[in-house]
Amino acid sequence: MAEALKLGVAGLGTVGASLMRILAERRESLATTCGRPIEVVAVTARSRGKDRGISLDGAKWFDDAVSLAREADIDVFVELMGGAEDPAYSAVKAALARGLHVVTANKALLAAHGMELAALAEENGALLNYEAAVAGGIPVIKAIRESMTGNTISRVYGIMNGTCNYILTRMEKEGLTFEACLKEAQRLGYAEADPTFDIEGNDTAHKLAILTSLAFGTAIAPDDIYLEGISNISIEDIQAAADLGYRIKLLGVAQRTESGIEQRVHPTMVPQNSVIAQVDGVTNAVAIEADILGELLMVGPGAGGNATASAVLGDIADIAKSRPGAQRVPAFGQPTSALRPYRRAQIQNHEGGYFIRLKVQDRTGVFASIATAMARNEISLESIMQHSKQPTDEQAQTIILVTHATHEEQVRKAVSAIRGEGYLVGEPQVIRIERPKDN
Amino acid sequence: MAEALKLGVAGLGTVGASLMRILAERRESLATTCGRPIEVVAVTARSRGKDRGISLDGAKWFDDAVSLAREADIDVFVELMGGAEDPAYSAVKAALARGLHVVTANKALLAAHGMELAALAEENGALLNYEAAVAGGIPVIKAIRESMTGNTISRVYGIMNGTCNYILTRMEKEGLTFEACLKEAQRLGYAEADPTFDIEGNDTAHKLAILTSLAFGTAIAPDDIYLEGISNISIEDIQAAADLGYRIKLLGVAQRTESGIEQRVHPTMVPQNSVIAQVDGVTNAVAIEADILGELLMVGPGAGGNATASAVLGDIADIAKSRPGAQRVPAFGQPTSALRPYRRAQIQNHEGGYFIRLKVQDRTGVFASIATAMARNEISLESIMQHSKQPTDEQAQTIILVTHATHEEQVRKAVSAIRGEGYLVGEPQVIRIERPKDN
Numbered sequence: 001m002a003e004a005l006k007l008g009v010a011g012l013g014t015v016g017a018s019l020m021r022i023l024a025e026r027r028e029s030l031a032t033t034c035g036r037p038i039e040v041v042a043v044t045a046r047s048r049g050k051d052r053g054i055s056l057d058g059a060k061w062f063d064d065a066v067s068l069a070r071e072a073d074i075d076v077f078v079e080l081m082g083g084a085e086d087p088a089y090s091a092v093k094a095a096l097a098r099g100l101h102v103v104t105a106n107k108a109l110l111a112a113h114g115m116e117l118a119a120l121a122e123e124n125g126a127l128l129n130y131e132a133a134v135a136g137g138i139p140v141i142k143a144i145r146e147s148m149t150g151n152t153i154s155r156v157y158g159i160m161n162g163t164c165n166y167i168l169t170r171m172e173k174e175g176l177t178f179e180a181c182l183k184e185a186q187r188l189g190y191a192e193a194d195p196t197f198d199i200e201g202n203d204t205a206h207k208l209a210i211l212t213s214l215a216f217g218t219a220i221a222p223d224d225i226y227l228e229g230i231s232n233i234s235i236e237d238i239q240a241a242a243d244l245g246y247r248i249k250l251l252g253v254a255q256r257t258e259s260g261i262e263q264r265v266h267p268t269m270v271p272q273n274s275v276i277a278q279v280d281g282v283t284n285a286v287a288i289e290a291d292i293l294g295e296l297l298m299v300g301p302g303a304g305g306n307a308t309a310s311a312v313l314g315d316i317a318d319i320a321k322s323r324p325g326a327q328r329v330p331a332f333g334q335p336t337s338a339l340r341p342y343r344r345a346q347i348q349n350h351e352g353g354y355f356i357r358l359k360v361q362d363r364t365g366v367f368a369s370i371a372t373a374m375a376r377n378e379i380s381l382e383s384i385m386q387h388s389k390q391p392t393d394e395q396a397q398t399i400i401l402v403t404h405a406t407h408e409e410q411v412r413k414a415v416s417a418i419r420g421e422g423y424l425v426g427e428p429q430v431i432r433i434e435r436p437k438d439n
Numbered sequence: 440m441a442e443a444l445k446l447g448v449a450g451l452g453t454v455g456a457s458l459m460r461i462l463a464e465r466r467e468s469l470a471t472t473c474g475r476p477i478e479v480v481a482v483t484a485r486s487r488g489k490d491r492g493i494s495l496d497g498a499k500w501f502d503d504a505v506s507l508a509r510e511a512d513i514d515v516f517v518e519l520m521g522g523a524e525d526p527a528y529s530a531v532k533a534a535l536a537r538g539l540h541v542v543t544a545n546k547a548l549l550a551a552h553g554m555e556l557a558a559l560a561e562e563n564g565a566l567l568n569y570e571a572a573v574a575g576g577i578p579v580i581k582a583i584r585e586s587m588t589g590n591t592i593s594r595v596y597g598i599m600n601g602t603c604n605y606i607l608t609r610m611e612k613e614g615l616t617f618e619a620c621l622k623e624a625q626r627l628g629y630a631e632a633d634p635t636f637d638i639e640g641n642d643t644a645h646k647l648a649i650l651t652s653l654a655f656g657t658a659i660a661p662d663d664i665y666l667e668g669i670s671n672i673s674i675e676d677i678q679a680a681a682d683l684g685y686r687i688k689l690l691g692v693a694q695r696t697e698s699g700i701e702q703r704v705h706p707t708m709v710p711q712n713s714v715i716a717q718v719d720g721v722t723n724a725v726a727i728e729a730d731i732l733g734e735l736l737m738v739g740p741g742a743g744g745n746a747t748a749s750a751v752l753g754d755i756a757d758i759a760k761s762r763p764g765a766q767r768v769p770a771f772g773q774p775t776s777a778l779r780p781y782r783r784a785q786i787q788n789h790e791g792g793y794f795i796r797l798k799v800q801d802r803t804g805v806f807a808s809i810a811t812a813m814a815r816n817e818i819s820l821e822s823i824m825q826h827s828k829q830p831t832d833e834q835a836q837t838i839i840l841v842t843h844a845t846h847e848e849q850v851r852k853a854v855s856a857i858r859g860e861g862y863l864v865g866e867p868q869v870i871r872i873e874r875p876k877d878n
Binding site: 022026029030032033034035131137138139142143146147148149150151273274275277278279290292293294295296297298299300301304306307309310311313314317318321322323328329330333334335338 | 461465468469471472473474570576577578581582585586587588589590712713714716717718729731732733734735736737738739740743745746748749750752753756757760761762767768769772773774777
């Protein structure tokens with residue numbers, strides 16, 4: 001049997017501890033599968049003494065990640081610390097500069113510094129593997145980077161945040177408010193004490209930025225993403241969506257258009273009979289539309305120590321199965337020199353169907369006024385109806401519109417015109433509709 | 440740039456022609472992605488003169504596949520002829536014996552000779568890649584063989600035959616008979632003139648045999664598969680399933696049990712609210728349940744020239760990206776010497792829920808008699824009901840039973856006892872229920 005593959009693991013939180021346990025428990029079968037043993041010879045974490053229920057025997061302890069990356073006698077640096085900046089950033093750079101392969105689960109780091117790190121990996125003949133950084137256990141990076149080689153991708157979209165999907169699923173199934181479901185998610189450990197990063201879509205945006213680069217061969221542009229969270233989604237929206245044959249999901253969508261690439265994260269109505277509409281709870285899903293392959297949808301656990309560790313282990317095993325320096329899989333699908341600049345398509349130019357919910361004063365002529373505003377902005381309507389399911393004030397009624405494909409700018413103008421008429425009660429709700437191909 | 444990767448392509452049918460076209464059209468971008476050009480330098484097909492709308496310039500013509508595999512100056516032998524026996528079998532052996540990598544889409548060949556070919560590949564340091572052989576464009580081989588390294592898999596199941604899924608979907612959506620939908624499938628080119636191989640489950644069985652070996656680390660056992668086709672599924676079954684909250688799909692299922700590994704292909708009721716139940720038409724889906732990762736479901740095109748060519752191209756690209764002889768990915772996940780013999784779990788021992796549809800004479804005591812037969816065989820019932828949706832004769836009624844988890848043997852005994860009572864009209868229908876984890 002060949003020489004062992006030597007790992008240095010930085011970060012021993014849930015994922016790191018899970019990885020250490022699996023590597024120890026399955027040492028022999030992994031050696032058989034990979035053709036050589038995999039050994040953790042160096043570790044670092046914030047606290048040395050903490051009981052993690054795993055043995056660190058045989059691994060050299062380093063007090064900081066950068067020293068480990070610089071000095072440890074290892075083949076692969078496994079970065080499981082998280083965070084876009086130091087120590088993760090400097091440690092990964094130090095490892096790549098030495099020609100060490102890097103395996104990381106750190107979406108924030110890649111979204112912020114992915115291009116620089118990919119270039120550094122190339123220069124030094126190292127691999128930069130990051131399957132765990134997007135959609136946890138779902139092998140979406142491998143599918144795009146390897147399986148779909150040669151395909152031109154037109155759209156990538158998915159449910160990439162378990163917290164949001166859990167909340168939206170509970171709201172729909174049990175008729176609870178957003179606030180009640182968020183509390184429940186926090187109680188169960190599906191949401192952080194400060195849930196902003198998840199529910200406002202930032203977490204999804206980080207993952208989307210990575211997928212966009214990989215799918216479209218462009219530089220990562222994490223700041224050029226249109227962002228809308230789920231905190232203003234009401235039960236009324238969810239019920240109206242259900243009545244119309246839709247479900248509401250927080251999607252990240254990257255799409256090739258004539259004016260550039262759209263990157264957007266927002267609550268989205270998807271047809272109830274589509275496969276992605278059935279993805280409930282903390283489960284994630286990613287769909288990829290490509291010209292040769294067609295549409296591929298992958299559904300699986302997007303987070304959790306074990307699922308994430310499984311993805312990290314897959315990345316490590318890929319390295320173990322090849323001879324040192326023998327593979328050249330560019331981090332973002334092609335050499336960084338071949339990646340094109342990202343050209344942002346403005347959200348105003350987005351074309352698609354829209355759901356619009358308006359609470360209006362109950363007076364004659366409102367229907368006609370709304371329909372006129374739509375017509376003046378050349379918006380073709382699929383339906384316009386009074387929605388009676390919700391108890392509304394005596395003086396107010398709810399009107400739901402669904403448009404055929406139109407431009408965001410036209411919708412904004414129409415809504416603004418309606419606002420000017422003075423009969424609106426409260427804020428209008430506008431939700432984009434996303435259809436899988438052939439639906 | 441490194442030297443070109445030289446391919447010999449045997450078979451220029453739909454998939455072969457599609458591959459040739461893609462390789463020609465995307466020559467430059469593939470060279471950038473893979474770090475070297477990919478060139479077809481040798482080809483063979485049944486007829487040399489046929490117009491396939493592709494150029495064969497620059498490729499040396501061989502009159503037979505075995506000579507090409509033996510003599511051509513190539514790095515990779517791409518086998519797209521199909522068929523379990525010669526010429527595909529001898530040609531692939533000849534290629535592997537020379538240490539050439541082999542990429543194939545041939546499920547029949549692998550189901551019949553996969554172990555021998557994998558061993559030959561190992562001996563000669565060659566790769567045997569066959570992503571296209573199972574579920575077309577869905578990267579299920581890569582997911583199990585690479586991404587899930589280290590996982591212990593408990594169940595693999597899926598919709599792996601587009602013909603059957605198309606027929607079942609049409610029957611459900613339009614209330615048409617099996618025969619009518621089969622004719623429609625034939626007219627649209629989704630079913631062969633002789634559809635036996637698809638509708639009786641043999642095609643699914645070939646694919647399942649390959650997945651079983653890969654997932655469970657056992658020798659391929661294509662003849663040890665319990666097989667039931669869809670030709671006796673009636674509209675009555677589909678409607679009763681819908682009323683009970685299920686859909687009927689032809690599934691291939693491989694499952695680890697205490698008495699061995701179950702491999703079975705049969706019409707199956709899946710819960711309507713599960714993701715796999717929404718997979719309609721010719722689309723395929725494969726689910727994998729693993730102990731570390733959890734459940735992964737992949738949905739995509741299972742056939743078609745382009746989707747299959749995309750999978751073949753992914754396999755070729757993997758080879759192009761690594762230096763010659765640098766990778767050691769064993770064909771079935773681990774060295775053939777480490778694969779265990781396949782131990783078959785008998786279908787009689789299968790444990791699960793059952794749907795039973797009985798047409799009975801309309802006389803007093805029938806309900807009680809059926810319930811007693813179930814009780815005597817220790818079968819616990821979830822429901823027993825008279826199903827009135829279908830027009831039945833005046834003297835007959837339809838009774839539908841759904842059982843809790845029970846053993847196949849008990850169900851068979853109970854049905855046999857009921858048969859002995861003399862009130863059955865026609866044949867009883869028994870359909871197994873399969874539930875995704877956590878459903």
